[in-house]
Each structure stands twice: as structure tokens, then as C-alpha cells.
Amino acid sequence: MQGAQFYLLSLGCAKNTVDSQSMSALLSRAGYVVCDHPQEADILLVNTCGFIEPAREESYAELRRLAEGKTPDQLLIAAGCLTERYGKQVVGQVPGIDGLLGTRRWMELPKLVQRLRDGNESRPLYHLPGSERKDTETAGMSRIAVQGPSAYLKIADGCRRPCAFCAIPLIKGTAVSRPPEAILEDARLLQDMGVREVNLIAQDTSDYGHDLGIEDGLAILLEDLVKAAPAIDWIRILYTYPGCVTDRLIRIMAEYPQIVPYLDIPLQHGHPNVLRRMRRPANIEWVYRTIEKMRAVIPDLALRTTFIVGYPGETEEEFQALLEFVEGLRFDRVGVFTFSFERGTPSESLGDPIPPEVKEERRGRLMELQQRISLEKNIALIGQRLSVLIEGHGDGISLGRSTRDAPEIDGMVIVEGEIPVGEMALVQIIGAMPYDLTGVQLRTS
Ligand code: SF4
Known part of the structure; x- marks a missing residue:
């Protein structure tokens, strides 16, 4: 007889997607069956995001939608960052929730579902912080999210950095690295599944191993990953922290072709005073020096970064410095x-003094500058041959990504013809747009 069915809605970032797939695997292991439509489900589960206001609004809207449509026999469970951060307040906002599960207790989902299904206790039931777990492992659980030929692999959870604007340490707690062997095991599993690209994620990947007493942990892990899963074509590093990209990490990136020449390093600003107010590393010289060093030994390097504009007290002069910084470093x-x-973050006392229209105007100017740089860089690629991982096709074209593009956040390569998903196509670039490229597949691949 088929087990009870569950519908899982995952909101937010790739790190949440990994948690969602882990929760889904736990329920499947316990005999529950995933379904695609809420009306077919016995259990409705939303893995929420609570990082910033728009994400909270989306999480509440989805919970309300499911709560309003649910039948008396269905259970609605809210998990994830919103519940971890706001706990019982979430139930106040969405009547009809039967259970709440915090981010640090996701592994208790089958237990929570069973208690709810037993029906002996009053609802809602809470599995929220209180008896916090410090480990990120649960017996034999993978921490992966597979999307076609590409996958995310979580190497740590939580963050010990002091960034003044960020609620993540409040939600997730300090950084806890997974044991190296568990990560290598996941990489071997992905290799056996035929996955071609593995994206390493954590709140701060460059902090990997610090809590385990491992120095240069990310570099060591990468070297071990390359050996453990040699058939994985691309290993990509996301979310590194300024000041923590070591010479050893650069050397390993340059040495192993499997590690793609791509680095995601959120810098948040280019003016040291703003960075100090943000409680972020403010050594701009380090940024210039490190990027120069990386570009010298990794010639095809693609650099991704993110910035926050309109941080409290950001003057026009500081914003201008950010524009010059972006112009000078020419990120990809x-x-x-x-x-x-x-609220609750260290920057709360600074308030939010910059008017929304000024923030938007600065965002627009910075985006416009970057679009020009990005277009120039893409035009320079015309005529080159790039390996493109195909992720979809239809209407006579295929969509894929080169090593220069991370999944979901970067651009894509549009290739003439319908190429099988998962194929690594050798593509000649024939056209460029600010974010995307166009190309034709060469006979050899
Ligand atoms: S490093 Fe990232 S996750 Fe950690 S506190 Fe700073 S912004 Fe937040």
C-alpha cells in the first residue's frame, strides 16, 4: 500500500534547497511519498526563507495560500529560516499551521510528522531552538540538491562572521563544518549519479574546517574532492569571504582543471569606511592584490561579487568610490x-536613513556600469570555444552554461540546435549580450 503523500515547497537560496532535499529524503526513507500537487498531499511542508523582508513576505504568502486551501485531514508544517527566526509568531500570522520546525532541527521532521499524525497532542507542535543540535550530520544523510546535470553540495552550515547587516548568524548559529569524509561520500554519490557539475556551498565556504581545527580547510577539501570524484567535470566554489582566499587555495584552483576558474566573493562595498560600518573586512588593498594574483595564475578566471548600496550613512562620495572600484576591477x-x-542585526541602531528612491537610483547606476563591463567582456569571447553544460532544449535551441556561469545566478549560453541535456558541448561563441552568449556546437565535443 502506498504511504502518505507529502508536498514540499522550497523557498529561498540554494542552501535552503539542499535542506529541502535532505528533508524530502528523510520523509521518503520513513515511507512517505512525494507528490507534485498540494491537493494530493497528506502533509504540506514549506521550507521558508526569512532573511530579508521580501523573502518573509513570500514565505507568509505561500503559507497562507496553503493554509486557506487545506482540508481538515491535511497537515501544514512550516520549516526553515522564517520559523527559526520568528518561532511562534509565524503561527500568529498564519492560522492553520500544525507544526513548526527550526533550521537546526530539520532532521527531526519525520518525528514531528509522526507526532502530528498520532493526533494525541494539541496543535501546533513546535520543534524550535531550545534543544539545539550542534552537528550538521544525521546518520548517512546526504547534503545535496541535484538539478539535472548539476548539483549543490553543502559543506558547512551557519556563520561566525560579524557582518552588521546580516541576520544569518541569528538564524543559523555559528559555522559548523561537515566532516570531510561525509562530503567526499556525497561527491562519490553524485559522481555515480552521473552529475557533471558540483557547486560547493555554505554561508562562507572559505571558512570550511575552522571549527574542526583544519587550517586552509577549503583548499585541502578541494584537493581531496578532485581525487575522490575524478569523473565530475566541474567543481565550483560559491560564497567565499574577503581575506580568506589563501595562496594555497589559489594554487589548487590553478593546478586542477576540474576546479573551474570561477570565484564567487561577495565584497558588499568598495569603500573602506562603509565596509567598517558593515563590520566587513575593509582592506581594499587585499582585494586588488588577491585579484591580480589570481588573474596571473588562472588566466580564464571569472569573478563574481555582490554589493549592497544604500547602507546607512553611505554618502554620494562613498558610492562614487564603489563605482570606481567596479570600473577598476572589472568583475565578470x-x-x-x-x-x-x-531588526535584531548589529546595524539596527543605524536605522535606515537613505530614502528608497536614492537606493534604487544607486542600484540602477551600478547595474548600468556593470552591464557595460559585462557586455565588453562577453564581446571579447566571440570566436572563442567554450565547453557548455547543456541544461535544457526546445524550439530548435539549447540552453547551457560555461564555467563562467554558476547555476541560477549568472548568465547562459544559447546554442543552436537541440542537444541532449547533460552533454558537455564544445561551442563556438558567435554573439554576445550583457548577460548571455550565443553559439554553435562544433562537431567535436
Ligand atoms: S559572511 Fe555572509 S552569511 Fe556570514 S554574516 Fe556575513 S553576510 Fe551573513
């Missing part, structure tokens, strides 16, 4: 966010 990919005021 840039994400720009306007400052989002968050």
Missing part, C-alpha cells in the same frame, strides 16, 4: 542589492 558578474533594514 555583479549582483547589486539595496540595503534591507533588519
Whole structure:
């Protein structure tokens, strides 16, 4: 007989996607069956995001939608960052929730579901912080999220950095690294599944191993990963921290072709005074020096970063310095966010003095500058041959990514013809747009 069915809605970032797939695997292991439509489900589960206001609004809207449509026999469970941060307040906002599960207790999901299904206790039931777990492991659980030929692999959870604007340490707690062997095991599993690209994620990947007493942990882990899963074509590092990209890490990136020439390093600003107010590393010289060093030994390096504009007290002069910084360093990919005021963070006392229209105007100017740089860089690629991982096709074209593009956040390569998903196609670039490239597949691949 088929087990009870669950519908899982995952909101937010790739790190949440990994948690969602782990929760889904736990429920499947316990005999529950995943389904695609909420109306078919016995259990409705939302893995929420609570990082900033727009994410909270989306999480509440989805919870309300499911709560309003649910039948008396269905259970609604809210998990993830929103519940970890706001706990019982979430139930106040969305009547009809049967259970709440915090981010640090996701592994207790089957237990929570069983208690709810037993029906002996009054609802809602809470599995929130209180008896916190410090480990990120649960017996034999993978920490992966597979999307076609590409996967995310979580190497740590939580963050010990002091960034004044960020609520993540409040939500997730300090950084806890997974044991290296568990990560290598996941990489071997992904290799056996035929996955071609593995994206390493954590709140701060460059901090990997610090809590385990391992120095240069990310560099060591990468070297071990390359050996443990030699059939994985691309290993990509996301979310590094300024000041923590070591010479050893650069050397390993340059040495192993499997580690893609791509680095995501959120810098958040280019003016030291703003960075100090943000409680972020403010050594701009380090940034110039490190990027120069990396570009010298990794010639095809693609650099991605993100910035926050409109941080409290950001003057026009400081913003101009940011524009010059971006012009000077010519990043390949840039994400720009306007400052989002968050209660409970160290920056709360600074308020939110910059008007929204000024924030938006600065965001627009920075994006416009980056679009020009990005287009120039893409035009320079015309005529070159790039390996492109195909992720979809239809209507006579295929969509894929080169090593220069991370999944979901960067651009893509549009290739003429329908090429099988998962194929690594050798593509000649024939056209360029600010974010995307166009190309034709060469006969050899
Ligand atoms: S490093 Fe990232 S996750 Fe950690 S506190 Fe800073 S912004 Fe937040």
C-alpha cells in the first residue's frame, strides 16, 4: 500500500534547497511519498526563507495560500529560516499551521510528522531552538540538491562572521563544518549519479574546517574532492569571504582543471569606511592584490561579487568610490542589492536613513556600469570555444552554461540546435549580450 503523500515547497537560496532535499529524503526513507500537487498531499511542508523582508513576505504568502486551501485531514508544517527566526509568531500570522520546525532541527521532521499524525497532542507542535543540535550530520544523510546535470553540495552550515547587516548568524548559529569524509561520500554519490557539475556551498565556504581545527580547510577539501570524484567535470566554489582566499587555495584552483576558474566573493562595498560600518573586512588593498594574483595564475578566471548600496550613512562620495572600484576591477558578474533594514542585526541602531528612491537610483547606476563591463567582456569571447553544460532544449535551441556561469545566478549560453541535456558541448561563441552568449556546437565535443 502506498504511504502518505507529502508536498514540499522550497523557498529561498540554494542552501535552503539542499535542506529541502535532505528533508524530502528523510520523509521518503520513513515511507512517505512525494507528490507534485498540494491537493494530493497528506502533509504540506514549506521550507521558508526569512532573511530579508521580501523573502518573509513570500514565505507568509505561500503559507497562507496553503493554509486557506487545506482540508481538515491535511497537515501544514512550516520549516526553515522564517520559523527559526520568528518561532511562534509565524503561527500568529498564519492560522492553520500544525507544526513548526527550526533550521537546526530539520532532521527531526519525520518525528514531528509522526507526532502530528498520532493526533494525541494539541496543535501546533513546535520543534524550535531550545534543544539545539550542534552537528550538521544525521546518520548517512546526504547534503545535496541535484538539478539535472548539476548539483549543490553543502559543506558547512551557519556563520561566525560579524557582518552588521546580516541576520544569518541569528538564524543559523555559528559555522559548523561537515566532516570531510561525509562530503567526499556525497561527491562519490553524485559522481555515480552521473552529475557533471558540483557547486560547493555554505554561508562562507572559505571558512570550511575552522571549527574542526583544519587550517586552509577549503583548499585541502578541494584537493581531496578532485581525487575522490575524478569523473565530475566541474567543481565550483560559491560564497567565499574577503581575506580568506589563501595562496594555497589559489594554487589548487590553478593546478586542477576540474576546479573551474570561477570565484564567487561577495565584497558588499568598495569603500573602506562603509565596509567598517558593515563590520566587513575593509582592506581594499587585499582585494586588488588577491585579484591580480589570481588573474596571473588562472588566466580564464571569472569573478563574481555582490554589493549592497544604500547602507546607512553611505554618502554620494562613498558610492562614487564603489563605482570606481567596479570600473577598476572589472568583475565578470555583479549582483547589486539595496540595503534591507533588519531588526535584531548589529546595524539596527543605524536605522535606515537613505530614502528608497536614492537606493534604487544607486542600484540602477551600478547595474548600468556593470552591464557595460559585462557586455565588453562577453564581446571579447566571440570566436572563442567554450565547453557548455547543456541544461535544457526546445524550439530548435539549447540552453547551457560555461564555467563562467554558476547555476541560477549568472548568465547562459544559447546554442543552436537541440542537444541532449547533460552533454558537455564544445561551442563556438558567435554573439554576445550583457548577460548571455550565443553559439554553435562544433562537431567535436
Ligand atoms: S559572511 Fe555572509 S552569511 Fe556570514 S554574516 Fe556575513 S553576510 Fe551573513
